[in-house]
Amino acid sequence: MIIGTAGHVDHGKTSLIKALTGIDADRLKEEKKRGLTIELGFAYLALPDGSRAGIIDVPGHEKFIGNMLAGAGSVDVALLVVAADEGFMPQTREHLSILTLLGVKRGLVALTKADLADGETRGLAALEIEDEVNGTFLENAPVVPVSSVTGEGLGELKERLFELLRGAPAVNYNIPFRLPADRIFSADGFGAVVTGTLIEGKISVGGEVMIYPSLIAARARNIQVHGQPVETAYRGQRVAVNLSGVKKSEISRGDSLAAPGSMELSGTVDVRLDIIPAAKRAVKNNSRLHFYHSAGVMLCRVSLLGREELAAGQSGYARLGFSESLAAKPGDRFVVRFYSPAETVGGGVILDPCPVRRRRNEAGAAESLNIKENGSLREKIARAFLERGVYLTPRDKIRRVLFNEDEAFDGETESLINDGVLFRVTDEIILHKERVAELADKAACALSAYHKNNPLHAGMRRDEFRARLLPGAEQAISDGAVGILTGMKIIRAFDNFIARADFNSGASEIHKKIRDELIETYYGAGYAAPPPDETASKHEKDKKSFRQALESLVSDGTLIALTPRIYLHKDRYAEALEKFKLLAGGGSGITLGEFRDALGTSRKYAVAILEYFDKKGIANKTGDARTLNVKKV
Numbered sequence: 047m048i049i050g051t052a053g054h055v056d057h058g059k060t061s062l063i064k065a066l067t068g069i070d071a072d073r074l075k076e077e078k079k080r081g082l083t084i085e086l087g088f089a090y091l092a093l094p095d096g097s098r099a100g101i102i103d104v105p106g107h108e109k110f111i112g113n114m115l116a117g118a119g120s121v122d123v124a125l126l127v128v129a130a131d132e133g134f135m136p137q138t139r140e141h142l143s144i145l146t147l148l149g150v151k152r153g154l155v156a157l158t159k160a161d162l163a164d165g166e167t168r169g170l171a172a173l174e175i176e177d178e179v180n181g182t183f184l185e186n187a188p189v190v191p192v193s194s195v196t197g198e199g200l201g202e203l204k205e206r207l208f209e210l211l212r213g214a215p216a217v218n219y220n221i222p223f224r225l226p227a228d229r230i231f232s233a234d235g236f237g238a239v240v241t242g243t244l245i246e247g248k249i250s251v252g253g254e255v256m257i258y259p260s261l262i263a264a265r266a267r268n269i270q271v272h273g274q275p276v277e278t279a280y281r282g283q284r285v286a287v288n289l290s291g292v293k294k295s296e297i298s299r300g301d302s303l304a305a306p307g308s309m310e311l312s313g314t315v316d317v318r319l320d321i322i323p324a325a326k327r328a329v330k331n332n333s334r335l336h337f338y339h340s341a342g343v344m345l346c347r348v349s350l351l352g353r354e355e356l357a358a359g360q361s362g363y364a365r366l367g368f369s370e371s372l373a374a375k376p377g378d379r380f381v382v383r384f385y386s387p388a389e390t391v392g393g394g395v396i397l398d399p400c401p402v403r404r405r406r407n408e409a410g411a412a413e414s415l416n417i418k419e420n421g422s423l424r425e426k427i428a429r430a431f432l433e434r435g436v437y438l439t440p441r442d443k444i445r446r447v448l449f450n451e452d453e454a455f456d457g458e459t460e461s462l463i464n465d466g467v468l469f470r471v472t473d474e475i476i477l478h479k480e481r482v483a484e485l486a487d488k489a490a491c492a493l494s495a496y497h498k499n500n501p502l503h504a505g506m507r508r509d510e511f512r513a514r515l516l517p518g519a520e521q522a523i524s525d526g527a528v529g530i531l532t533g534m535k536i537i538r539a540f541d542n543f544i545a546r547a548d549f550n551s552g553a554s555e556i557h558k559k560i561r562d563e564l565i566e567t568y569y570g571a572g573y574a575a576p577p578p579d580e581t582a583s584k585h586e587k588d589k590k591s592f593r594q595a596l597e598s599l600v601s602d603g604t605l606i607a608l609t610p611r612i613y614l615h616k617d618r619y620a621e622a623l624e625k626f627k628l629l630a631g632g633g634s635g636i637t638l639g640e641f642r643d644a645l646g647t648s649r650k651y652a653v654a655i656l657e658y659f660d661k662k663g664i665a666n667k668t669g670d671a672r673t674l675n676v677k678k679v
Contacts (some may be wrong), residue, residue, distance in 0.1 A: 047211050047282045048243055049091065050102045050121030052145055054135035058158035058194055059127045063089050063103050065194040066204065086117040086228055088241075089283055090272045091207065098272055099123075100209055100243065104141075111140070111390075115381055116228050116299060116341040118144055120243035122282060123210045124153030126184060130163035130171050130191065134178045134227035140390050145324045146182050147393030148379045152210045153184050160191040160198055217281050221451045222305035223247030224375075225285060230297045236268070238294040240303055241286045242341060246450070247305070250278040254287060256306040257297060258373035261611060263306065264292040279539070289380035296645060300342015302373055310447045311371040312400035317364055317380070318419055319348070321392040325358040327384065335382040337366060338393075344368055349406055351415070356392070363415045365401065374399040376418070376448055384629075395419070400447065402433045423449075424458050428467055435481035438519060440474040471526035482594065485527055486536045489515055493537065493546045502557055502598030503536070505545030556588055560595040567617040568605055573647040573655070579609040608654040622655050624667070627674055635671030 051059040069089035087103035102121065104114040124145050128138060145153070155175055160168065172189050179185055188206050192199035224246040233239050255264045260497050268288040269279050279285040287303060302309070313411075321329060329335070331354050337346040350356065351363040361620040374396050381393035397418040404411055417429045430444050445455045459476065462468040469477050477485075492514050496506045506514075512524035519527075528544065531537045535547045568575045578596060585592040599605040605613045614622070625644050630636040636644075642652035655671060659665035 047122040047214055048100045048102060048120050048284070049123045049125055049207065050118055050145075050150075050209075051104055051125050051127055052118070052138075052141035053127035054129070054132070054137040054141075055105070057129040057132065057135070057138070057317045060087065060103050062125075062127060062156060062158055062192065063101055064198065065192075065200055067091055067101065079575060086113055090284070091204070093211065094208060099207075099284070100272070101125075102284075108460045111137075111388075112338070112343060112498075113382075114141065115144065115338040115343070117274055117380065118148055119226065119338075119340050120245050121145065121148070121150055121615040122152070122214060123207065124150045124154060124184070125207070126155045126169065126179075127158050128155055130157050130168050131159055133171050133174045139178065139324065142179065142182060142184070143324065143390055144381055144393070147320065147322070147381050147390075149395070151183050152209065152213070154187045154201075154203075154206050155179070155184060155189045155338055156203060157189055157191040159193065161196050188474050196201055219248045219280055220453075221247050222308035222446070223249045223303075224305075224308070225249065226301040226342070226642040227297060227301045227303060228299055228341040230294055230299065232294045233288065236288050238289045238292055239286055240289060240297060241284070242303070243572070244279055244281050244283050244285045245340075246281055248278055248280045249285070249287065249303075251276075254306050255287070255303050256308075257292060258302045258304055258309055259311050259371040260296065260301065261311070262292050262296055264289040264303075271330035281447050287329055297326070298342075300340060302340060302635075304373070308446055308450075309373040309375060310400040310443075311373055313369075313371060314365055314367050314401055315372060315374060315396050316401045316415055316418070317366055317396050318361060318415070319350075319356060319359055319363045319382070319392055319394045321356045322390065323359040325391045326389070327391065328355040328357040329382075330355045334385045335391070336385060336388065337368070338381040338383070339372070339374060339378060339396075340569065344370065344372065346382070348382075351411055361394075361396075363412060365406075372399070373451060377450075398448075402437070423452065423454055424462065427455065427458050428462055431462075431476055432478035432480055433540045435477045438475055438516070438523060441476050442474060445584070469530050469675040471530065472522050475523050475526065477527075477530075482530060482534075485515060485536060486531055489537055490546060492548070493544065497546060497549050500594060500597060500601070502561070502594050503543075503601045505540070505549070507601070508539070508542050508544055511544040556591045557595050557598075560585060560592055561599060564596060564599060565604060565615070568613060569617060571615075572612065572635075573618060573651045574619075575613055575615070578613065579611075606658075608658045612651065612654045614655070619655075623659075623664070626659060626672075628654075630665065630672055631674040631676070635668065635673040637670050637672075641672075 053059055068090045089101045090098040091101055092098055102117040104117045128134060157171055168191055175189055190199050190203045190206055192203050225242045225244045227240045227242050229241040231239050250267055251269055254268045255266055257264060266287050268291040269276050270286040271279050271283045296544045329348060331350040333348045335346055335348060337344045346368050347364040349365040353362055356362050376396060376399060378396040384391050396413055414429060417425050430448050445451060463470055467479055469482050471477055493506060516524050516527060528539055532539050538545050538547050567581060568600055582592050600607055604616055606616060606619045607613055622645060629644060638652060641656060643647055645652060656665060660667060663675055664679045666675050
């Protein structure tokens with residue numbers, strides 16, 4: 047677990063840590079010289095059971111609020127420091143607001159410099175603290191007077207901290223690890239070293255690491271916790287990871303070391319945005335803000351949902367847009383500060399780290415975000431498949447990115463499938479019933495139009511239907527969708543055709559007459575059939591019926607279109623193919639002239655047949671000769 051200090055400059059945070067642990071958290075020469083914490087400092091507190099809790103010492107000066115925020119995001123237990131002789135100060139209030147926005151739930155107050163205050167002064171300070179923390183997570187928290195000089199109260203403070211740490215909820219270490227980088231340096235002979243607080247999962251020596259958002263792959267060569275080598279580090283520990291495969295210059299503060307594939311990059315996030323009660327200005331729609339997340343900071347632009355501004359003490363849903371990619375997870379906390387002048391205005395929680403596109407005030411957006419914030423796991427899973435169904439997002443990706451490998455995910459998903467809320471298309475592609483309904487409407491409309499224009503066709507060819515239903519989808523996905531729609535009795539699938547379930551091809555007497563005539567004409571013509579426009583000239587009064595009859599014969603395979611003007615009856619095509627197989631299968635091949643003579647036709651038709659064989663891969667042409675591709679016949 048991680049203990050994080052907070053409080054105004056010069057209220058004794060670093061001195062208190064040294065008194066508690068014996069470790070001076072100020073490591074920079076400038077910090078020593080000025081007696082002022084500038085960067086994050088780190089120490090550890092030995093616990094009664096032999097384990098250690100990490101301590102992060104943050105700067106108290108307002109000039110270094112960015113450094114404070116880089117450390118505050120990983121705090122489990124807050125140690126708010128208030129000097130007995132000065133009481134609450136501006137940075138004390140801002141730090142308390144930041145910890146509240148970051149979702150810290152446990153903590154206590156150390157009333158430092160107790161040796162400089164008499165009993166009355168201490169009492170007044172305690173009353174002020176009680177008033178200031180009212181309504182925050184520190185309401186009713188212990189206030190412990192301490193002195194780093196005399197040692198007063200240190201024993202009680204430790205015991206209070208031990209109680210808070212013992213009361214922490216159980217941690218799941220089986221989710222993908224994540225470590226926000228708050229310090230990067232090079233060690234002689236070892237290369238890049240990244241330090242930070244492991245906020246999720248566990249990381250082991252030799253494990254694969256992905257650096258987000260740069261997506262650089264690396265490996266954990268060595269790992270240390272509190273300066274000691276370990277094979278595995280766990281959530282809640284201060285960790286130093288020596289990386290192989292990456293240079294120091296390729297990593298920045300705010301980057302995250304995480305399990306490969308465990309996060310997605312996005313230029314937008316959907317959030318619940320809370321404005322602190324003490325905010326002096328409202329956040330207006332389209333405002334630019336500094337966005338603090340994990341150990342990093344970026345600029346964002348705010349798009350408020352359903353309103354034009356959020357004033358002090360108000361909350362609302364918003365979409366934050368960035369000019370660069372962000373890697374985050376649902377439930378991540380953040381803080382926002384005004385762009386200029388810089389002051390903390392609010393923060394909140396990320397509800398969707400890679401949201402689907404939508405218009406600002408699109409119908410249903412507020413309902414969706416409310417489910418993502420307050421819904422049950424079942425409701426959140428259903429919503430995820432509904433929104434991402436249009437992109438055919440794989441089940442595994444939804445589980446990893448949106449649900450952090452939640453162990454209950456698969457069980458709830460199967461329950462939703464059994465209840466008819468979700469439909470399994472393939473093992474990895476699952477669609478919400480609303481998406482299936484949309485596909486059903488799309489299929490019905492496409493087939494109705496096709497049947498109207500092609501009443502003699504048995505149906506639309508399967509490959510054409512798949513391309514219209516789910517353009518660009520893999521065949522297994524398209525076939526799965528066809529199976530679902532067939533089961534719903536929306537469509538019929540047979541041979542190589544798809545038709546509406548209620549469709550029966552109906553040929554009128556004129557259609558039947560033209561079909562019979564065309565079959566007789568093309569079979570009787572052998573290999574030199576007349577072009578379609580020549581046969582069409584006999585049916586000037588029935589042009590539409592002629593076209594439909596001709597297309598139906600091509601569709602069902604009775605006629606084969608070698609070119610737009612040369613058609614063959616299927617039996618004549620089969621004869622030509624058999625002759626080609628016989629003559630071209632011996633190894634030496636057959637020339638155009640030889641094939642023409644074998645068919646007893648003209649060069650024009652022999653060329654059309656051979657080029658059709660070329661297109662189908664039946665013939666291999668080398669020079670003037672063609673040989674048979676036995677794999678295609």
